Amino acid sequence: MYPFAYTRVSDTREALNAGRRxxxxxxxxxxxxxxxxxxxxxxxxxxxxxxxxxxxxxxTERGGLRxxxxxxxxxxxxHAKVRTLYPVVSEALELSASAQLRNMATIGGNxxxxxxxxxxxxxTADCNKREPGSGCAALHGHNRTHAIxxxxxxxxxxxxxxxxxxxxxxxxxVHLLGPDGARQVPxxxxxxxxxxxxxxxxxxxxxxxxxxxxxxxxxxxLRSGYLKVRDRQSYEFALTSAAVALHVRGGVIRQAxxxxxxxxxxxxxxxxxxxxxxxxxxxxxxxSAAAAKxxxxxxxxxxxxxxxxxxxxxxxxxxxxxxxxK
Amino acid sequence: xxxxxxxxxAPPPTGSGxxxxxxxxxxxxxxxxxxxxxxxxxxxxxxxxxxxxxAAGASPSSRVSLTVNGTRRTVTVDNRTSLLDLLRExxxxxxxxxxxxxxxxxxxxxxxxxxxVNACLTLAVRLEGTEVxxxxxxxxxxxxxxxxxxxxxxxxxQCGYCTxxxxxxxxxxxQEGHTGSPEEIREWMSGNIxxxxxxxxxxxxxxxxxxxx
Numbered sequence: 415m416y417p418f419a420y421t422r423v424s425d426t427r428e429a430l431n432a433g434r435r436x437x438x439x440x441x442x443x444x445x446x447x448x449x450x451x452x453x454x455x456x457x458x459x460x461x462x463x464x465x466x467x468x469x470x471x472x473x474t475e476r477g478g479l480r481x482x483x484x485x486x487x488x489x490x491x492x493h494a495k496v497r498t499l500y501p502v503v504s505e506a507l508e509l510s511a512s513a514q515l516r517n518m519a520t521i522g523g524n525x526x527x528x529x530x531x532x533x534x535x536x537x538t539a540d541c542n543k544r545e546p547g548s549g550c551a552a553l554h555g556h557n558r559t560h561a562i563x564x565x566x567x568x569x570x571x572x573x574x575x576x577x578x579x580x581x582x583x584x585x586x587x588v589h590l591l592g593p594d595g596a597r598q599v600p601x602x603x604x605x606x607x608x609x610x611x612x613x614x615x616x617x618x619x620x621x622x623x624x625x626x627x628x629x630x631x632x633x634x635x636l637r638s639g640y641l642k643v644r645d646r647q648s649y650e651f652a653l654t655s656a657a658v659a660l661h662v663r664g665g666v667i668r669q670a671x672x673x674x675x676x677x678x679x680x681x682x683x684x685x686x687x688x689x690x691x692x693x694x695x696x697x698x699x700x701x702s703a704a705a706a707k708x709x710x711x712x713x714x715x716x717x718x719x720x721x722x723x724x725x726x727x728x729x730x731x732x733x734x735x736x737x738x739x740k
Numbered sequence: 741x742x743x744x745x746x747x748x749x750a751p752p753p754t755g756s757g758x759x760x761x762x763x764x765x766x767x768x769x770x771x772x773x774x775x776x777x778x779x780x781x782x783x784x785x786x787x788x789x790x791x792x793x794x795a796a797g798a799s800p801s802s803r804v805s806l807t808v809n810g811t812r813r814t815v816t817v818d819n820r821t822s823l824l825d826l827l828r829e830x831x832x833x834x835x836x837x838x839x840x841x842x843x844x845x846x847x848x849x850x851x852x853x854x855x856x857v858n859a860c861l862t863l864a865v866r867l868e869g870t871e872v873x874x875x876x877x878x879x880x881x882x883x884x885x886x887x888x889x890x891x892x893x894x895x896x897x898q899c900g901y902c903t904x905x906x907x908x909x910x911x912x913x914x915q916e917g918h919t920g921s922p923e924e925i926r927e928w929m930s931g932n933i934x935x936x937x938x939x940x941x942x943x944x945x946x947x948x949x950x951x952x953x
Contacts, residue, residue, distance in 0.1 A: 415820045417799030420865050440866075447822075447861045448842050460819075462866055488855075512931020513916070514909065515843055517855040518862070648930035 415450050422462040426591055426623065429463050433621035434593050437461035441484055442519035444511075445527040453537050454528075454544055468522070468625055471495060477631035480589075483522030483624040487577070488513070490521055500584065500629055502638035502657050506576040509642045512649050522624040525578045525588070525605070526616065529571035530651055531560065542568045543612040558717040559653065562725075564679035565713055569612030572676060573605060574651050579675035580640060582683050583657035586629045592622040601627070605680040633661045633669060641732040643676070643724060652676030654725045656708075656732040660691070667691045667737070674708060677725050686710055687729060696737045705730035802865040808833070809877025817864045824848045824859035827874060835875035835904045839933070846932035849905040849912075850874045856912030858931075875904035878911065887911055890945035898936035906932045910946045919950035 421437065423429040433439060438457035440446055441464060449455040468484040471493050479499055481490055490496055491507035510516065510524075519527075533539040533551040540549035552560050552570050560570045578601075586601040604617050638659035644650040655675035661668045670691040674682045690704040708729040709722045805814040808831060817826060824841075827833040827850070839847030841860045848859040851873040878885035887910050890896070897903045909932045913919060918928035925943045934942065 418819055419800045420802055420819045420863075422866075422868075440863075443863060443866070444843055444858075444861050447863060450820075451841065460863075464866070512846065513912065513918075513928050514846060514849055514856050514858045514931045515861075517912075518857050648927055649933075 416453065416456045418450075418457050419459045420462065421459065422465060424465045426466055426625075429461060429466060429623055430591065430593055430621055432459070432461040433623060435459075435621075439463050439623060441523045442486065443523075444515050444519045445523065449528060449535070452535055454535055463623070474628060474631070478629050480626045480628045481521050482626050483520060485521050487511070487516035487519045487521065487524060490577075491516065499636075500580070500638060500659075502583065502640045502659055503577065503580045503629070505640035506580040506642075506655075506657060509640060509648075510576045521577065521627055524575050525581065525627065526624070527575055528615070530574045531571035532556070534571055543571060543608070543615075546611070546613045552715075554716070556717065557715040559651070559676075560715055560718055561679045562677050562709070562712040562714045562718055562721050563674075563682050564607045566608045566610065566612070566679075568610055569608035569679065570715060571608070571612070571679060572651075573678065573680050575681070576640065576642060576652060576655060576675055578605065579655055579673050579681040580657040581627055581629070582681035583659060583671045583673035584629050584632070584638075585671065586627050588627055589625040590618070590622045591625045592619055594619075596625070598628075602681075602683055608679050632659065632671070633663075635663075636661050636669075637736050638671075639732060639736045641728055641735065643728050654721060654728040656725075656729045658729075658732045658736045660696075660733075660737050662696065662737070665695055667694055667696060672729065672733075674725055674729065677709075677712075677721055684708055684729070691733075698734065701730050701733040701737065705733060804865050804868050806867045806869065807871045809873060815864070819863070819865050821864045822860050823850065823852075823862040823864050823867060823872070826864040827859065827872075833874050833876050836908075837901055837904055839902065839905075844933075845902070845905075846909055847902050847905040849909040849932065851908060851912060854915070856909050873908070875908055878907065885911065887914065887945060887949040890948040891942075894941045894945040894948060896938055896941035896945040897934075898938055902932060902934045902936075906934065906942055910942070910949065913946060914950050919946060922947065925950075 423432060437459040440460045440462055446455055468482040470482045471485055472480045474480050479495055487507045491504045497504045531552055534541045534543050540551045542550050550569055561572045581601045587598045588601055588604045590597050599617055606614055636659055640657050642652045642655040644653055652675050654677055657673045659671040670688040672684045672687050674684055686707040687704045690707060694700050705726045708726045712722050714722055800819050801816055802819055803816045815830060824836055824838055827836050836850055836859055837847035839845035843858045843861045849856050850859045852870050878888060887907050891907060913928050919925050922943050925946050
């Protein structure tokens, strides 16, 4: 690990000043410390933000939920409002990592976490995300776990977060604090597809700090849930996953919020699947027909072709679980 | 005598005479660890090192005060030092194990302010004012923690390397109340890998401690 200076801040202004001078924010540290040890990350200064007042979960005026950036994954997953209003978020969090890591990692850090691509984590390998212009070793390497959606010739790495898939499905917003004030970014615009600049992963400006993730109010009753498919049953990243939320009234699907994980360079919203469902009555035939569109536009690589079919089945099964079969 | 190869060539730890080598053997290492563990178990009688070891060289270091197993410690550490290295290399508490050093195995699990965490991914400089409990701090005087006893009762280990992490993690699991069924225990203990494959008995030990058996 390269040497670094360490500073603790107690208010947001102090944090933003340190961030503007190039300091790197650290919250739970579960990704950052790991990558610093691998020399993938080499911050000169760590700015410890765990003392900032960003650790609350509150119900918004409109009936949505605002989860502070410093709320830990385990706190968010166990919170009564999260569990009752958005089970998909609780489930995504509890199917992530381990109990130990969830006690450390925060919501802000969770959506900032970096890819698990082994070439990214190996400083001797070519990786455009880590070393722009060096090439992508995954493109023709061991790419079984890599993305099939949102890829470019520069990068095919997946975004590893489960919670982010739920946030994308529910059309959350990211609240940011910066030297120029506060602003909000729709979740789907916050995480960036690689394009020709895979080193740029979030729509963050220099020194900006995540304050919270806000989930909008959604019509009730809302049923939601998260399904994660992986190589082992627990403590593993997703091969595929599906976050599904359905608002059904009078026997008709009025709203459908769906996103997939483990398959995209960013959490992958599935508008074609959503549109296929809205206005229809739940049935097994409907789930199958809608899920058939889940992998539209997929560009599989040599070793991850299986994800195309697995993704469709994952979405279909979770539609059945959340929506019931009639 | 054991027929194991390398250490059979080492001198017996008689406690007298001159050391044949400055390199610790497995046997002397274990004897040292046991002595340290014993001191802690004896109930807060841990004798602080005269001047806390520092790993500070040219690279930035920080001073941090924390409580480890009930004893207040103030140390100056290189900012890069993990809690795991602080415990093992500076404080002589070698019960917490370094498995993967990347948050992927759970062998380093300790409690920080009552919550189970991976000590390998925790920077020591960030622990100002916290209370850390390691495997060495679980027993109450000469009496083992119920989960330590349960691991013995259920024969829940073979090589033992993952065991301290399993037990501390299990203590967290029981406190959190995720012990409603063997399946729930397995899920909430999944952050601790056992290469010997003792999972069935580990689950039984946690169940026993949670009062289900």
